[in-house]
Amino acid sequence: MILITGASSGIGEACARIFALDPRTRGLILLARRKDRLEKLAKELRHKRTDFEVHVIELDVRRRKLVAGFAKANAKLLANANVLINSAGMAAGFDPIQQGKTEDWDATIDTNVKGLLYMTHIMLPHFLDKNDGHIVNLGSVAGYEVYPKGNIYCASKFAVRAINESLRMDLLGTKIRVSSVSPGMVETEFSRVRLGDKKKADAVYAGMTPLTGQDIAEAIHWCVRRPRHVNIQDMIIYPTDQASPTLVSRK
Numbered sequence: 242m243i244l245i246t247g248a249s250s251g252i253g254e255a256c257a258r259i260f261a262l263d264p265r266t267r268g269l270i271l272l273a274r275r276k277d278r279l280e281k282l283a284k285e286l287r288h289k290r291t292d293f294e295v296h297v298i299e300l301d302v303r304r305r306k307l308v309a310g311f312a313k314a315n316a317k318l319l320a321n322a323n324v325l326i327n328s329a330g331m332a333a334g335f336d337p338i339q340q341g342k343t344e345d346w347d348a349t350i351d352t353n354v355k356g357l358l359y360m361t362h363i364m365l366p367h368f369l370d371k372n373d374g375h376i377v378n379l380g381s382v383a384g385y386e387v388y389p390k391g392n393i394y395c396a397s398k399f400a401v402r403a404i405n406e407s408l409r410m411d412l413l414g415t416k417i418r419v420s421s422v423s424p425g426m427v428e429t430e431f432s433r434v435r436l437g438d439k440k441k442a443d444a445v446y447a448g449m450t451p452l453t454g455q456d457i458a459e460a461i462h463w464c465v466r467r468p469r470h471v472n473i474q475d476m477i478i479y480p481t482d483q484a485s486p487t488l489v490s491r492k
């Protein structure tokens with residue numbers, strides 16, 4: 242059973258589709274705030290396959306007490322999960338720090354860092370019980386290199402990289418795997434959420450070919466389906482038209 246946060250859009254949604262096509266996947270737990278989207282996706286996946294379960298969970302990963310309550314109420318279901326894909330994430334705002342809005346900083350850090358930690362924290366006891374499990378964190382090239390106005394988002398993804406590497410050390414000696422996939426530009430709802438409107442978001446990808454959610458989901462699927470003794474620590478994936486967070490070739 243695979244638990245995917247941020248399954249209502251973009252990379253998380255693409256992961257749900259890819260893993261649903263894999264006959265080794267026994268079930269999916271799709272988690273996000275927009276339940277209608279998750280229900281629609283679950284319906285589509287249940288049509289494709291009748292031999293697996295799809296569960297829909299409406300949850301805001303920033304809400305520590307709600308996450309803990311969800312874990313307590315669903316302990317049996319979560320005990321069956323052996324993969325956690327932490328895709329829930331976002332960037333709020335695109336301003337220099339001196340003009341930044343503190344509510345944007347809270348939203349970004351609370352989702353990308355604390356939300357990822359809360360979800361990891363509720364799954365680890367189950368993984369440790371079984372001495373089996375795989376955590377896949379969505380990092381970013383922004384976790385390797387900062388760029389102008391990227392500030393707090395970059396800080397959050399540097400933190401994800403630190404958490405990813407720390408988990409590898411803390412879990413050493415167990416059979417629990419921890420991986421990260423760190424993409425460059427992927428065309429999803431990410432830029433619309435960050436910039437607030439579709440026109441501005443479209444301009445981000447103008448004249449270049451970005452990655453798709455499916456490109457990243459395929460990489461995540463590959464990481465997860467390696468044999469148990471193989472741990473992919475991180476995969477940095479750029480579009481061919483991008484060579485660094487700020488170097489983009491546009492025609």
Ligand SMILES: NC(=O)c1ccc[n+]([C@@H]2O[C@H](COP(=O)([O-])OP(=O)(O)OC[C@H]3O[C@@H](n4cnc5c(N)ncnc54)[C@H](OP(=O)(O)O)[C@@H]3O)[C@@H](O)[C@H]2O)c1
Pocket residue numbers: 246247248249250251252253272273274275276278300301302303327328329330331332352353356379380381382423424425426427428429430431432434454
């Ligand atoms: N797109 C890129 O260029 C890019 C590049 C590098 C890394 N990434 C990372 O990839 C991950 C996925 O992003 P994406 O590109 O797929 O963006 P997206 O299309 O906007 O998807 C983000 C997902 O996260 C969920 N989410 C956001 N806040 C949440 C919360 N508080 N609680 C639960 N779910 C929440 C959203 O669902 P709801 O709104 O329904 O809750 C949505 O399903 C993020 O961690 C992002 O930082 C993206």
